[in-house]
Amino acid sequence: MKKLLLLACVALVMSACEKDPDMGELDANLAVYTDYDTGADFGAYRTYFLPDSILEPGSHHAYYWKDENALAIIGKVEAQMNSRGYTRITDPEKKDEASVGVQLSYIAQTTHVVTGGYFGGWWNYGFWGPWSGWYYPYPVSYSYDTNTLVMEMVDLTASDASDNRLPVVWYANASGFDFGGQYNLRLLEDAVDQAFEQSPYIKAN
Numbered sequence: 001m002k003k004l005l006l007l008a009c010v011a012l013v014m015s016a017c018e019k020d021p022d023m024g025e026l027d028a029n030l031a032v033y034t035d036y037d038t039g040a041d042f043g044a045y046r047t048y049f050l051p052d053s054i055l056e057p058g059s060h061h062a063y064y065w066k067d068e069n070a071l072a073i074i075g076k077v078e079a080q081m082n083s084r085g086y087t088r089i090t091d092p093e094k095k096d097e098a099s100v101g102v103q104l105s106y107i108a109q110t111t112h113v114v115t116g117g118y119f120g121g122w123w124n125y126g127f128w129g130p131w132s133g134w135y136y137p138y139p140v141s142y143s144y145d146t147n148t149l150v151m152e153m154v155d156l157t158a159s160d161a162s163d164n165r166l167p168v169v170w171y172a173n174a175s176g177f178d179f180g181g182q183y184n185l186r187l188l189e190d191a192v193d194q195a196f197e198q199s200p201y202i203k204a205n
Contacts, residue, residue, distance in 0.1 A: 085204030
């Protein structure tokens with residue numbers, strides 16, 4: 001029975017290989033999503049303020065990530081913004097003079113899954129004969145780590161912000177498995193480059 005199940009699974013995977021992406025390739029990089037305000041004039045912006053830390057939202061308090069790894073990610077964003085013709089304002093007391101503000105946020109979480117009992121399966125009734133499904137007579141548990149890097153650009157020159165809310169003109173989200181260590185740092189840095197590559201409109205005149 002176990003051999004038959006294994007062969008059936010192999011056949012199923014092989015039949016789907018032409019339609020589905022390589023999951024190994026999906027795990028190799030973070031998935032990057034970008035969006036922007038089509039009415040924003042990115043060419044008119046000249047300066048930007050980028051904090052020297054990355055915000056880490058917590059359940060009760062916000063924390064700030066500012067070690068050498070955080071600075072490496074911030075440095076990537078700075079290099080991209082500078083290459084697009086913008087000038088960084090580093091003095092917090094002069095941040096009001098910046099055209100845009102760039103905020104980085106990082107969210108890491110561990111998901112725990114515990115399952116057991118009846119499982120109906122993916123096959124139709126009768127695939128295994130008179131049985132309609134199968135069950136695990138023991139609990140199955142596993143966990144996986146994910147992380148997300150969020151980049152937001154807000155227009156600090158907005159004159160219609162009467163409710164003290166500034167418009168977000170660019171948004172980027174990079175998420176995927178958290179591998180930890182230097183490999184994960186490289187993925188985050190690559191995600192920054194990919195986000196800007198997907199955003200050619202971010203460029204000063």
